[in-house]
Amino acid sequence: xALCLALFVGTASADDGSxxxxxxxHNKTKDIxxxxxxxxxxxxxxxxxxxxxxxxxxxxxxxxxxxxLSNLKDGFRIxxxxxxxxCPEGIYYGVHExxxxxEAGLPMVSGDxxxxxxxxxxxxxxxxxGTIERGYAGHSIWLWDEIEGKSAKTMKxxxxxxxxxxxxxxxxxxxxxxxxxxxxxxxxxxxxxxEYINKVKVIADILRQYGIKTYLSxxxxxxxxxxxxxTADPLNPKVAKWWKAKAKQIYSTIPxxxxxxxxxxxxxxxxxxxYDRTHADGANMxxxxxxxxxxxxxxxxFVYGNKHKGEDRVxxxxxxxxxxxxxxxxxxxxxxxxxxxxxxxxEPYAPVxxxxxKTPLMAELQITQEYLGHSQHLVFLAPMWxxxxxxxxxxxxxxxxxxxxxxxxxNWCGHHFAQANWYAxxxxxxxxxxxxxxIAREWLCQTFTREKAFVEPMTTVMAExxxxxxxxxxxxxxxxxxxxxxxxxxxxxxxxxxxxxEWKPVYYHKATKEGVGFDRSSRGTNATSQYREPYRSLYDxxxxxxxxxxxxxHHLPWNYQLKNGRTLWGEMTYRYNRGVSAVESFVATWHxxxxxxxxxxxxxxxxxxxxxxxxxxxxxxxxxxxxxxxAE
Numbered sequence: 001x002a003l004c005l006a007l008f009v010g011t012a013s014a015d016d017g018s019x020x021x022x023x024x025x026h027n028k029t030k031d032i033x034x035x036x037x038x039x040x041x042x043x044x045x046x047x048x049x050x051x052x053x054x055x056x057x058x059x060x061x062x063x064x065x066x067x068x069l070s071n072l073k074d075g076f077r078i079x080x081x082x083x084x085x086x087c088p089e090g091i092y093y094g095v096h097e098x099x100x101x102x103e104a105g106l107p108m109v110s111g112d113x114x115x116x117x118x119x120x121x122x123x124x125x126x127x128x129x130g131t132i133e134r135g136y137a138g139h140s141i142w143l144w145d146e147i148e149g150k151s152a153k154t155m156k157x158x159x160x161x162x163x164x165x166x167x168x169x170x171x172x173x174x175x176x177x178x179x180x181x182x183x184x185x186x187x188x189x190x191x192x193x194x195e196y197i198n199k200v201k202v203i204a205d206i207l208r209q210y211g212i213k214t215y216l217s218x219x220x221x222x223x224x225x226x227x228x229x230x231t232a233d234p235l236n237p238k239v240a241k242w243w244k245a246k247a248k249q250i251y252s253t254i255p256x257x258x259x260x261x262x263x264x265x266x267x268x269x270x271x272x273x274x275y276d277r278t279h280a281d282g283a284n285m286x287x288x289x290x291x292x293x294x295x296x297x298x299x300x301x302f303v304y305g306n307k308h309k310g311e312d313r314v315x316x317x318x319x320x321x322x323x324x325x326x327x328x329x330x331x332x333x334x335x336x337x338x339x340x341x342x343x344x345x346x347e348p349y350a351p352v353x354x355x356x357x358k359t360p361l362m363a364e365l366q367i368t369q370e371y372l373g374h375s376q377h378l379v380f381l382a383p384m385w386x387x388x389x390x391x392x393x394x395x396x397x398x399x400x401x402x403x404x405x406x407x408x409x410x411n412w413c414g415h416h417f418a419q420a421n422w423y424a425x426x427x428x429x430x431x432x433x434x435x436x437x438x439i440a441r442e443w444l445c446q447t448f449t450r451e452k453a454f455v456e457p458m459t460t461v462m463a464e465x466x467x468x469x470x471x472x473x474x475x476x477x478x479x480x481x482x483x484x485x486x487x488x489x490x491x492x493x494x495x496x497x498x499x500x501x502e503w504k505p506v507y508y509h510k511a512t513k514e515g516v517g518f519d520r521s522s523r524g525t526n527a528t529s530q531y532r533e534p535y536r537s538l539y540d541x542x543x544x545x546x547x548x549x550x551x552x553x554h555h556l557p558w559n560y561q562l563k564n565g566r567t568l569w570g571e572m573t574y575r576y577n578r579g580v581s582a583v584e585s586f587v588a589t590w591h592x593x594x595x596x597x598x599x600x601x602x603x604x605x606x607x608x609x610x611x612x613x614x615x616x617x618x619x620x621x622x623x624x625x626x627x628x629x630x631a632e
Contacts, residue, residue, distance in 0.1 A: 015598040017411030020171050020419055021446040024055035024103050034095075036063035040088060044173075044211050048083075048092040055099055058108075063091050074178065074211075075114035089178065089211035093430075096174040104445040113431075119333075119362060119399025120429035121179035121215065121298075122172065123261065124406070128191065133184050134368050136375035137407030137414035141168060142182060147199040152253045155198045165203060168406070169210035175426025179213045181401075185263035185300065187217040189225035192246055197253050204254045213258040215298070220262065220282065221270035222246075233275040234285035247289040259295035260286055261335070266303040273307060279320060280327040287329035298362065298401070299328075301336040301352050305500060312525035313502045314340035318355045326358035333360045335401055338388040340527075343371050343403075344479045345470045346384070348539070348549050349391040351530035362399035363392065367421045369405065371487050372469055375414025377612040378586060378605070379469045380462040382424040382436040389432045391535075400429045416605050419447065420462065436463050454596040461586050468586070470548075472579025472616040474623075476572060477517065477552035481505040481623070490619045492626040510555055511630045516568070517551035528553060547571075558631040569631040576620040583609075583616045 027033070034052035036045050045063055052061050062082040069077065069086040076085040076094030083094035094113070101108055125133040126140035141164055149155030157165075172180070182203065183191050190196060204214035223229045223242040233239055250257050264271025264282055272282030283299040290297060301317045308316050321334060328334070334356060339347025343366040353361060365385055372379045402425040405413050413419045420443045427439050440462040444455045473490070474481055483491040484499065494505035501507045509516055520527035521540045528540040538544050542554045547562060560568040587609045594602055 013598060014600040017416045017419065017601055017604075018167075020412060021103075021423055021443055022171060022174060023446060024099055026054055027057060033059070034061050034063055036091075037065065040065060044088040044092045044209060047209065048088075048095040051092075051095050051099065055102075056095075057102060058098075061095075061098070063095070065091060072112055072114055073118065075112065077112050078108075079110045089173075092173055092211060093176045096176075100174075100442060100446065104442045105450050106442070115176055115430045116394040116432050117362075117397065117400045117429055119179060119401075120177050120426070121181060121399065121401045122177060122367075122404045122406075122425075123181045123185070123217075123364070123401050124404045125184040125186075125368075126182065127184050128188050128196070132407055133186060134366075134370040134403070135405075135407050136368065137405060137412060137418070138409040139407060141165070141406060141408050142203065144196070144199055147202050149198065152198040152201050155202050157202050162206060164408075165206045166209075169207050169212055171412075171422075172212055172426065173210035175423065176430040177426045178211055179215055179258055180207060181215040181217055181261045181298075183217050185217045185261060186267075186269060187219040187263070189219045189222040191216055192218060192222050192226060192250075194249070197250055201253050204257070208256060213256060214254060215258040215261055217261045217263070218286075219270065220264045220272070231275070232270060234272050234277055234282045235275070240285050240288070243286060243289040247293065247295065251293040251295075255293075257293070257295060259290050259297055259331075261298045261300070262286065263300045263302065266300070267305070278324045278327070279303075280324040280332075283332045284327075284329045287331045291329070291331055295331065297329075297332045298335045298399075299332055300364070301334050301350075302342075302364075304502060312520060312527050314520070315525065315527050315530060317350065317352050318530045321352065321359075322355050325356050328359045333362050333398060335362050335364050335399075337364045337366075338385070338392075341479060345372055345466070345473050346387075346477070346548060347479065348531075348535075348552060349388055351527075351532075353392045353396065354532040355530060360398045362397050362401060363388070364401045364403065365425060366403040367405045367425050368403055369418065369421075371482060372466075372473075373612060373615065374488050375405070375418050376488075376608055376615065377469065378415065378417045378461070378465055378609060380417070380424070380436070380440060380465045381421045382428065382439050383463065383466040385424070385428055386432075386436055389428070394432045402429070411604075415608050416447075416601050417462070419443075448601075449596050451596050454593055457589050458593065461589055464582060465586065468579050468582035468616075470579070471575045471582065472619045475575035475579070476547060476568070477549045477554075478509055479518075479552060480508040489615060490622040492623050509551070511627055513630050515555050515557040515560070516627065516630070517555040518553070519555040520553045524555070569627075572627065572631075573624060576624055580613075580616045580620050583613045587613055 033056050034049035036049055064082055064084040066084050067086050072086055074087050074089050076083055076090040083091055085091045126142055130139040132140055143161050146158040146161045207214055221232045223232050223239050227242045263269050265273035283297050287297045301321055303320050304313045304316045308319050336350050336352040340350040341347055405418055423443045424439050427434055437459055440459045441455055444458055481492045483489045492505050508518055528536055539553045545553055556568055558569040562571050590609055
């Protein structure tokens, strides 16, 4: 806990942001404020008691593990000065509910608090060389070279690394996040080597102390790379035998290992399709290997360009998975992105959530801002995720995953306000009914100050930031018009010959003198047919299609008249300018916040806001100048 405690130390003039939202001041008294059954010493319950004893400013709190409260799942009950739960993890979550309310100035409440999702998992896209795919906060926090030893029993990590991982685990557990996938979905087979399984054990042993289960992304062709087999065909008995042996090895080293996350037959990754097998064939083979140990397979639905080349990319997930719905083992979960394309600033919800009815589902949200200005832009993602939950009900899913935005930068996330997206993911994974404003206020009060003159205007900035981003990047349903590869900045004229069609901006906006937009109606690619009613009809009819999705589903003439009387081109121009004006107002608001926070975070946020303002203008000017050649 040494680093965790050190994180709370700051000055009025400088703060590097490393304390995140965990900034409660130590008690002024040394009186013991928590009690619990002694049989729970050296477990997460003892850590929960330590949190109370150090940071709780109220009265005595009893911590009671009561297995009869199984209806709470891994949630908790607060009543009569006591936190009770069916499992130790629930006690820890309950303690942080008290501390969160104390630090955010919220009224104390009593009653049951049950998480909406059983699986609340961070997906790290970290590579073994320390780089992070779509990472904007430095290098990976998993310093594999600092984990050394000749066997699983002798493997140890440096003190600094242990403290960093403990701080990471504590932050996650404070939000109720209970799982971590350590490595990139574009996985290296080396991750499953004996050397790295032993290294993973060191991390898993630390995470376990905070109720966090460890998972790994796996490369489907690992039996060929590591086992020297000539095939990875899931129906080949030797392949199945290799995976069963590998699962046995993992669980003998990490008994509570969670399972595998798999990206297969997408963007060049190997998979069962290489052998003319189905996704069910591949997933079930892995599921059978994990089943004896209680492990799960999270099989990603992000597939395109596999068997259905030329089909509208947003349709391909349903095309591939609907025919095998119901054929998956019970310990397989299909993990689908919130939208059908690729984490764009705005997408309609993915129709996989409508069409797949016999296989468990979990949503994949992207916390790291691949398409939303990286960690240069202040864009609070809670509104995007709330929008998704307005279409896809939490009870239809068994879990939720977030692609992490964490790196080794001092403030963890690059942008100080990007921490709010990590926080928001955890809070919504526990309770999707929380409002954008509630989450923003909680985070601001805990992270900066409870001064109303700071919290209220910055809550407004956070709540409006995602819509502003949509405005200055791609309003009215425009999408995927980013610069190639890094996805920062606009490139509406992108038509790179060496890229497949489904990577090219011109493929998505289809701008000509006649109009702009992608026709996915029943007169076009018929992507609207994959949605349940009333959305199928709503999206298919241009007169009823919500204007925020207009050019996602329809190709329209530039003089098409919107409900407010403006032409399509006039409204596009208005919204691009509105987005830039919003960012200018964010900058002005931030300049008024200087008296309320430390100089370091003020200056660092100010610098990033200025970069955001410049980039927003670039988006507006580049896009309007490009589309003007067709519209006027």
